[in-house]
Amino acid sequence: MDIDFVNLTIENLVNEHLCCIIRSKKPHPGIDAKKQWLSDRLKEGHVFRKLNAKATVFIEYAPLETAWVPITGDNYYYLYCLWATGSHKGKGYGKLLMEYCLADAKEKGKSGVCMLGAKKQKSFLSDQSFAKKFGFEVVDTTDNGYELLALSFDGTTPKFAQNAKKEEIESQELTIYYDIQCPFVYQNMETIKQYCETNDVPVSFIHVDTLQKAKELPCVFNNWGVFYKGSFETVNLLDIPYLKRILKK
Incomplete structure (x- = not known):
């Protein structure tokens, strides 16, 4: 499948849209703030990869050590978001993006990839049933139903911070x-x-x-x-x- 994707970089960040809220003319405080935040995170190995089109099709992940989440673990990627919505849903884009993340993790010698989930799917969390098709498993839980899902390459697993x-x-x-x-x-x-x-x-x-x-x-x-x-x-x-x-x- 010959699909055109683009990764955000320090050089192209100003001119590229962020998928969630696509605006080309009017300034938007949420977009401006996110781009400022990303400009620092990209230097830490944060990845934002999207379909090269005006569409909400993207994946966003980062080294767990620098991911802004209360999760601990060594040498993992943390997957913040994976979305393919609207008319672009069901065309295999999500599969390609997940495969890219997993291949990237293996190439960089990571121990695995993890993400936040829940016993009952939450609206603003990536589809955990989709992730489980790739081998993600529940490795930690909270008392109120949230779950940490991980795909381990070496048998190690991350966990929620005790706090x-x-x-x-x-x-x-x-x-x-x-x-x-x-x-x-x-x-x-x-x-x-x-x-x-x-x-x-x-x-x-x-x-x-x-x-x-x-x-x-x-x-x-x-x-x-x-x-x-x-x-x-x-x-x-x-x-x-x-x-x-x-x-x-």
């Missing part, structure tokens, strides 16, 4: 940990802020702006983590109906 299994904080108000990796984060924050201001709901947003902060988080994390009444709720971005369900607890 990620805590799933509790002292604050009782709505608390959201976030980083700027996902272009949708900014607009989701604005939606939540407006609702909370209108309805007098206290809310705190905690910017995870360093690798150390990400590794020390008290919950699983892919770029977003929500707590309410001291308990961890979800890694999903929130629409208003979902937010209302949380606030009723």
Whole structure:
């Protein structure tokens, strides 16, 4: 299959779109923030590979040691995102992207590839049933149903950091940990802020702006983590109906 893919680099980052939110004319704070974040991550071996078209078809992964997630392990890749949506779904692009990641990991002598999943598929996490077709297996779990999936090449396995299994904080108000990796984060924050201001709901947003902060988080994390009444709720971005369900607890 002769498919044209492109990897983002420091040189082409300014001119390439990011797949999730494709805009060519209007500035977008989420895109600008993600590109700034990527400009530093690419130097660390972070990979963003996409179909060379105006489409949401891409994979994003990084060395686990520098991946902004509370997962520990030696010599692994962490797979943040793998998406092929809309009219481009079902054409084999996801398979090609996953095969690229696995081949890259083997070429670089990695011990394997891991990703965040859940017993029940979450909307903002890559399709774990798809990953399992390549041999990914559950290697660690949390009490509230999140799973760490891994494809090991040498028998070693990563695990959730112990702090990620805590799933509790002292604050009782709505608390959201976030980083700027996902272009949708900014607009989701604005939606939540407006609702909370209108309805007098206290809310705190905690910017995870360093690798150390990400590794020390008290919950699983892919770029977003929500707590309410001291308990961890979800890694999903929130629409208003979902937010209302949380606030009723």
